[in-house]
C-alpha cells in the first residue's frame with residue numbers, strides 16, 4: 270500500500286484539500302499524456318515512478334535530509350549554480366510551476382497580463398500546494414525579466430526566506446564581473462546558511478557530479494537525431510523536467526540507462542514514432558511540470574518533437590563546467606564562464622541564440638521549428654520576431670505559438686499545428 274504522506278504535508282503547512290485537487294489533476298494529465306503513449310522506452314518506468322512520487326517520496330527525502338543537517342535551496346532559473354549548492358552538501362530543487370492553479374490569488378499581487386509561469390509560482394505559494402517551496406531553506410529569486418524582478422518585491426512580503434540574485438543582461442566583461450560577484454555573494458550566503466565552508470576538493474567533486482548529469486542528458490539529446498526518433502518529445506521533456514528535482518547521482522544513472530536503451534532501439538530501428546514522421550524542434554520559454562500542453566498537441570498531430578531549445582531542454586544542460594582548477598577562485602571563474610554561455614532572451618543582444626537554434630535544427634535533423642512563447646513574456650516574444658525572420662531567410666519552416674497554461678486554446682493550437690505539419694509534407 271502506498272505510504273500515507275498526509276501527516277508530512279500537514280507538517281509542511283500544505284492546504285490538503287487544494288493539494289489533493291492539484292495532485293488529482295496532475296495524475297489525470299499524466300495518464301492521458303504519458304501512459305497512453307505506445308512504444309515507450311522501458312527506462313521511462315523510472316520516470317513514471319518519480320512522477321507518481323513527486324510530492325511523496327522525493328519530499329520525504331528532502332525532509333529527512335534537512336533533519337540530517339542538509340540545506341535545501343529552491344530556485345526558479347537555470348542561472349542558479351547547482352555546483353555551489355552541492356559544495357555545501359546542499360540540495361537544489363526547481364520551483365517553477367507549470368499549472369494554472371490559484372491564478373485568482375496570484376492576481377491579487379500581479380496584473381492579469383503577467384506570464385503564466387510567474388502567476389503559477391505565486392499561486393502555488395498562496396494556495397499552499399507546493400511541498401518543494403515549503404521544504405526550501407532558501408528560495409532564490411533571480412533578477413531576469415521585469416516580471417520576475419518586480420514579483421520578487423511581492424514575494425518579500427509573502428515569504429521570509431527569499432534571496433534575490435542579481436544577474437547581468439549583457440554578455441561582456443562587465444556582465445561576467447557582475448556574475449562572478451553575484452555567485453561569490455551567493456556562495457557566502459550558502460556558507461552562512463549551512464555553516465559549511467566551500468572547500469576546493471568538495472567544489473571540484475560537485476562540479477563533476479553536475480557535469481555527469483549534463484553529459485547523460487547530452488547523450489539522450491544526441492540520440493534524438495535518429496529516424497525513427499527513439500524517444501518521444503513528451504518523454505524527453507519529462508526527463509528534462511525531472512533534471513531539476515531528482516537526486517543528481519540517481520538521476521544520472523537512470524538517464525544513462527535510458528541512453529543505453531535508446532542506442533539499442535536505434536540499432537533495431539525501433540522508434541517512438543514511425544520512420545518518416547515529420548520532426549519538429551521546440552524553442553522558447555521553459556515548460557515547467559506539469560506543462561505538457563504543446564508537445565502533447567504536436568505529437569497528437571502526427572509529428573514528433575526531436576529537440577527542445579528550452580531551459581527544460583538543451584539550454585538547461587548543454588554546457589559543461591571546466592573541471593580543471595586547483596583553487597576555489599579558479600573554479601568560481603570556470604562556473605561563471607559556463608553560465609555566461611546560456612542563451613536566455615533576457616540578455617541583449619542575444620544573436621548567439623539565433624545561431625544556436627539553427628545549429629540545433631541541423632543536429633536534430635528537424636523538419637521545422639515551433640517557437641513557443643508564454644503570453645506576456647516580453648523577452649521571448651520580442652526576440653521571436655528576429656528569430657522568425659532569420660529562420661525564414663534560411664528556408665527553415667517555423668510556426669510561432671504564443672499561449673498560456675489554460676486549455677482554452679488547445680483546439681485552435683491543434684488546428685494550427687496540424688496545418689503546419691501538413692505544409693511540411695508538401
Ligand code: BJ8
Nearest residue numbers: 346347384413414554580613646
Ligand atoms: S534562463 S528562460 S529560467 S529567466 S517566461 S518568467 S522570462 S516572462 S523563465 Fe527563465 Fe532563467 Fe531565462 Fe530560463 Fe520572465 Fe518570460 Fe515569464 Fe520566464
